[in-house]
Amino acid sequence: MQSCEQHSHEPTVPKELTTPNYRTCELSGDVGHDKDWMRQDPSNVLKVRDTYYVWYAKYKPGNNGYSANIVYATSKDGFHWSEQGLALGKGEQGAWDSYGVVAPYVAVIDDTYYLFYNGTNADKPWEFKTTLRHTGIAISKSPIGPWQRFEGNPILSPTEDADAWDSLLVTDPHLIVRDGMYWMYHKGGDPQVTPETTRWGVAIADKITGPYIKHAGNPVLDSGHTTCLWPHREGVAALVDNAGPERFTVQYAPDGIHFQRACKLAFIHTGCGPCDLDAFTNAVYGRGITWGLAQHMYEDGTVGIVRFDVDLKAPERPADHHRTG
Numbered sequence: 001m002q003s004c005e006q007h008s009h010e011p012t013v014p015k016e017l018t019t020p021n022y023r024t025c026e027l028s029g030d031v032g033h034d035k036d037w038m039r040q041d042p043s044n045v046l047k048v049r050d051t052y053y054v055w056y057a058k059y060k061p062g063n064n065g066y067s068a069n070i071v072y073a074t075s076k077d078g079f080h081w082s083e084q085g086l087a088l089g090k091g092e093q094g095a096w097d098s099y100g101v102v103a104p105y106v107a108v109i110d111d112t113y114y115l116f117y118n119g120t121n122a123d124k125p126w127e128f129k130t131t132l133r134h135t136g137i138a139i140s141k142s143p144i145g146p147w148q149r150f151e152g153n154p155i156l157s158p159t160e161d162a163d164a165w166d167s168l169l170v171t172d173p174h175l176i177v178r179d180g181m182y183w184m185y186h187k188g189g190d191p192q193v194t195p196e197t198t199r200w201g202v203a204i205a206d207k208i209t210g211p212y213i214k215h216a217g218n219p220v221l222d223s224g225h226t227t228c229l230w231p232h233r234e235g236v237a238a239l240v241d242n243a244g245p246e247r248f249t250v251q252y253a254p255d256g257i258h259f260q261r262a263c264k265l266a267f268i269h270t271g272c273g274p275c276d277l278d279a280f281t282n283a284v285y286g287r288g289i290t291w292g293l294a295q296h297m298y299e300d301g302t303v304g305i306v307r308f309d310v311d312l313k314a315p316e317r318p319a320d321h322h323r324t325g
Contacts, residue, residue, distance in 0.1 A: 013252050020263065020312050026307075028079060029081040032306070038061055039304050053073075057069070065100075066099060069088065095119075096120075096134050098121045113140045171187045175208075176236060176280075222246065231286025237262070249263065
């Protein structure tokens with residue numbers, strides 16, 4: 001168990017968030033170490049009947065990571081994964097997502113699947129500092145596709161004000177249904193941003209396809225490169241990875257907006273995608289998470305997917321417990 005600097009004196013931080021016991025293990029099958037392919041940005045994990053699904057970006061070593069396609073894999077036990085094939089390819093020539101599609105996240109609403117993703121149309125978006133990166137949706141009636149791009153894409157774009165904190169990119173969407181509304185947490189950055197200085201905001205809509213309105217208090221987290229969020233008790237919890245002053249921490253916001261540190265860990269992998277039971281159920285009391293998938297860089301420079309496990313399950317909800325605020 002990793003040591004954790006606890007802040008349990010905070011009355012609004014659930015006690016279980018102060019002892020996450022974050023640990024990882026290798027996976028068998030097609031998604032782990034592979035010298036011929038890079039696999040990164042694993043989505044949240046969905047369970048459909050008796051099968052787990054995960055989506056991720058895949059590309060050849062030596063290529064730009066933004067040039068990826070999104071593929072998917074399945075598992076019966078969460079440890080052995082079989083890659084099934086392409087889920088979403090690059091957009092048409094000249095489109096906002098023509099160079100590549102990355103950072104998938106899949107929501108299920110009324111038996112319809114919504115694949116949130118990011119795209120760019122330039123081969124060196126970090127170097128150019130001018131190429132915008134947007135968020136879009138593809139829709140399917142089945143987890144295996146086919147996926148059709150939403151005609152209103154992109155659904156979230158950088159702010160036009162050049163001085164805004166998110167004027168270059170809005171990426172890595174992570175959706176939670178809360179109080180009957182769709183809360184899309186997302187990474188943001190301006191033209192001066194680096195991978196180590198990204199921050200996180202939230203945009204809220206009354207329909208899953210939007211329009212999404214960015215919260216006036218953004219950014220709500222001043223840290224995180226690929227932050228993992230989930231409904232926890234009455235609020236929202238987060239695993240923050242390797243960017244910013246709150247790097248490698250567990251965070252909690254009773255209102256989903258005002259996050260505070262629950263504890264600090266020695267390390268959290270980039271790209272943690274949880275197996276989350278309550279993300280889309282509009283739960284008034286989130287049950288927390290116990291595992292998910294993350295990306296891992298191996299000694300030879302290739303990137304694959306590992307499993308993480310955590311002790312972040314919320315206690316059973318009291319019979320008279322209700323969300324406040």
